[in-house]
Amino acid sequence: MTYPWLTAPASEVATTTAGLLGWEITAGGVRIRLTELEAYSGLGEDPASHAHRGPTGRNEVMFGPPGHLYAYFIYGAHWCLNVVLGEPGRAAAALLRAGQVIDGLDTARARRPAARNDADLARGPAKLVTALGLSGTANGTSAVDGTGPALLTPPSRPPAAADIASGPRVGVASAHDVPWRFWLRDDPTVSPYRRHTPRTRR
DNA sequence: GATGCGATTCACT
DNA sequence: GTGAATCGCATCG
Numbered sequence: 184m185t186y187p188w189l190t191a192p193a194s195e196v197a198t199t200t201a202g203l204l205g206w207e208i209t210a211g212g213v214r215i216r217l218t219e220l221e222a223y224s225g226l227g228e229d230p231a232s233h234a235h236r237g238p239t240g241r242n243e244v245m246f247g248p249p250g251h252l253y254a255y256f257i258y259g260a261h262w263c264l265n266v267v268l269g270e271p272g273r274a275a276a277a278l279l280r281a282g283q284v285i286d287g288l289d290t291a292r293a294r295r296p297a298a299r300n301d302a303d304l305a306r307g308p309a310k311l312v313t314a315l316g317l318s319g320t321a322n323g324t325s326a327v328d329g330t331g332p333a334l335l336t337p338p339s340r341p342p343a344a345a346d347i348a349s350g351p352r353v354g355v356a357s358a359h360d361v362p363w364r365f366w367l368r369d370d371p372t373v374s375p376y377r378r379h380t381p382r383t384r385r
Numbered sequence: 386g387a388t389g390c391g392a393t394t395c396a397c398t
Numbered sequence: 399g400t401g402a403a404t405c406g407c408a409t410c411g
Contacts, residue, residue, distance in 0.1 A: 221392070223392075231392070232392085233391095233392075233407095236408080239407070239408080240406095240407080241406075241407065255392080255406090256405060256406065257391060257392070257393060257405090257406095258390090258391065258393050258394080258403080258404070258405080259391095259403065259404025259405040259406080260393070260394070260395095260403060260404055260405080261393050261394065263392065263393080265392090278392060280392085297394080297395065297396095307393070307394070308392070308393075309393055309394065310393090310394075352392075353392075354391090354392055354393075355392060377393095
């Protein structure tokens with residue numbers, strides 16, 4: 184299976200990321216339509232990216248072939264998922280921030296007992312991963328050839344250009360001026376914007 | 386080898 | 399609105 188965005192260069196990660204809005208990801212019996220994504224680059228280009236300082240054991244997948252999944256563990260409690268973009272050797276990825284559950288609703292509800300309503304099932308990066316039943320075992324697997332636990336598929340109806348909004352990324356400690364967050368305007372499953380909040384105490 | 390904090394979420398006030 | 403939970407990695411010694 185091949186898609187145009189698989190061959191897009193890493194330098195166009197923002198455009199490529201926006202183009203993934205409305206795509207659907209299926210895993211663990213749940214299908215989710217992506218409504219919110221963020222672009223991340225690497226190697227001196229993007230201080231907010233895990234790949235900014237070069238390859239490490241954790242982020243090496245970002246430097247690998249596009250279409251694979253980069254899963255990382257954050258705050259000692261949550262998994263977040265990226266789709267790797269751009270040519271191998273360059274770090275680029277799209278963070279899956281939120282989506283709308285369109286299939287396997289009962290399964291998703293069972294995995295997300297804290298969700299108050301269906302719009303909250305995947306409204307946030309770690310929530311989305313939980314709803315799909317994924318975790319770190321998905322790291323490094325392909326999301327486009329069916330060999331991994333998750334599969335990305337094209338939108339049944341691509342979103343209109345006028346419905347795509349962009350702005351600063353959520354929760355990042357730097358690069359507040361880079362509008363690399365993309366979401367579908369007025370969609371209830373898009374997570375609320377939050378500035379990075381420095382931790383107090385300990 | 387030790388320390389500090391992060392691309393977050395949830396429970397509680 | 400605020401604070402806790404909790405693991406791995408980057409950084410420093």
